[in-house]
Amino acid sequence: MSELIYNFAVWVDDTSWSTMLHESYYMYNWVESTHVLTLMISLGMLFLIDLRMLGWAFPDVPASKIADRLNIPMMVGFTVMFITGILLFYAVPVRSVQSIWFRIKMVLLVGCAINAYLFHKRMNESVSSWDNDAKAPQRIRNGAMLSLGFWTVVVICGRFIAYDWFDCGYPQPAFIEFVAGCVDGQTRF
Amino acid sequence: MPTSILGPYFRTIVTVAVIAAALVFSFTYARDGVYVEIQPLFEWMETTWFGYVGKTWGAAFATIQAGHLIGLAVLGGCVLVSDGRLLGIVLTDVPHRIVVDRADAVFFWALATLLLTGVFMACGVAMKIYYLPVYWYKMLGLACGILFHYYVRRPLVAHELGSINPIVLKMTAIASILVWFLVAATGRWIGFSG
Numbered sequence A: 001m002s003e004l005i006y007n008f009a010v011w012v013d014d015t016s017w018s019t020m021l022h023e024s025y026y027m028y029n030w031v032e033s034t035h036v037l038t039l040m041i042s043l044g045m046l047f048l049i050d051l052r053m054l055g056w057a058f059p060d061v062p063a064s065k066i067a068d069r070l071n072i073p074m075m076v077g078f079t080v081m082f083i084t085g086i087l088l089f090y091a092v093p094v095r096s097v098q099s100i101w102f103r104i105k106m107v108l109l110v111g112c113a114i115n116a117y118l119f120h121k122r123m124n125e126s127v128s129s130w131d132n133d134a135k136a137p138q139r140i141r142n143g144a145m146l147s148l149g150f151w152t153v154v155v156i157c158g159r160f161i162a163y164d165w166f167d168c169g170y171p172q173p174a175f176i177e178f179v180a181g182c183v184d185g186q187t188r189f
Numbered sequence B: 001m002p003t004s005i006l007g008p009y010f011r012t013i014v015t016v017a018v019i020a021a022a023l024v025f026s027f028t029y030a031r032d033g034v035y036v037e038i039q040p041l042f043e044w045m046e047t048t049w050f051g052y053v054g055k056t057w058g059a060a061f062a063t064i065q066a067g068h069l070i071g072l073a074v075l076g077g078c079v080l081v082s083d084g085r086l087l088g089i090v091l092t093d094v095p096h097r098i099v100v101d102r103a104d105a106v107f108f109w110a111l112a113t114l115l116l117t118g119v120f121m122a123c124g125v126a127m128k129i130y131y132l133p134v135y136w137y138k139m140l141g142l143a144c145g146i147l148f149h150y151y152v153r154r155p156l157v158a159h160e161l162g163s164i165n166p167i168v169l170k171m172t173a174i175a176s177i178l179v180w181f182l183v184a185a186t187g188r189w190i191g192f193s194g
Helices: A002-014 A016-023 A025-037 A039-054 A063-091 A093-097 A100-130 A138-160 A174-180 B002-026 B030-037 B039-047 B049-056 B058-086 B096-124 B126-130 B133-158 B166-192
Strands: none
Touching (some): A002 A016, A016 A025, A016 A063, A025 A039, A025 A063, A025 B166, A039 A063, A039 A138, A063 A100, A100 A174, B002 B133, B039 B049, B039 B096, B058 B096, B058 B166, B096 B133, B133 B166
């Protein structure tokens, strides 16, 4: 499996556009900056929705209004982050795919998506009974806390990707090599 | 009394004058004397506990950086919601007053997070940022942002919003979004410099 992922990443790395994007100082930095600055729209809105559910922000605004109205800018932000994230991966595929932080981040993003789905489902089922309450019911608050926790770790992992602590190019414990998917005799890092 | 001479815009005019003076100071030779004088402060920052941890423990530095980004996300969210409401883009069915006041409460904590984590990060790379022009642009932007938020925007929106010229309100909202975007963008630029 690790070899398959590695070979795929090498194939992507060999495409001329990947090289161009990686080696274009300005383009790469523009993409990375857009990815980071869009946090203000995507996570900014998401955190405000979560804080509303916890009763820490906008307690006198109906929860459904906050969730509904901020959902559109949030999704616009996440779309931009998704596109720029794909481009960042496309520019540095081999190192990304073998970064344990990248892998943890991807797993957490799946967790975030599942949590968001459950959160909205539970909210839509019951919101009419607590819409004007300062705090959402415990079940919804748990989802909001989980969302805040997941996304905080996603941001931390995203930041850690930039560091080379567990890169395959260095001697690593067998467990780290397994988790990172290092391939024996690999020539591309 | 200056207030009576300048009318209800006294605080705004003083704040704009301070920002203008800071800009003139920053972009002329006037800053050179102060720039050399504050070098020992930056050298000292690197010797503090924050500086020691920031320089020697990469994981702690990166985690604080992530905290800084989360603070930025929340601050950006507050600015976009509050100014978006003044522009008539988001939460248009919630009264201005509620959106602006509630967003401001969260904004304060986000700004406090940014300042705390920012000081930690600055201590870890104090001498590097001392020589980076973009760091000083960011500090200038941050000072302008804080002054603008607390001494121009906040007093303005404290009035009955219906009595304020809508163009003034919209220009204030746009200026607020731009100044905080500038702070965030120059912060990102620091990462690419040096």
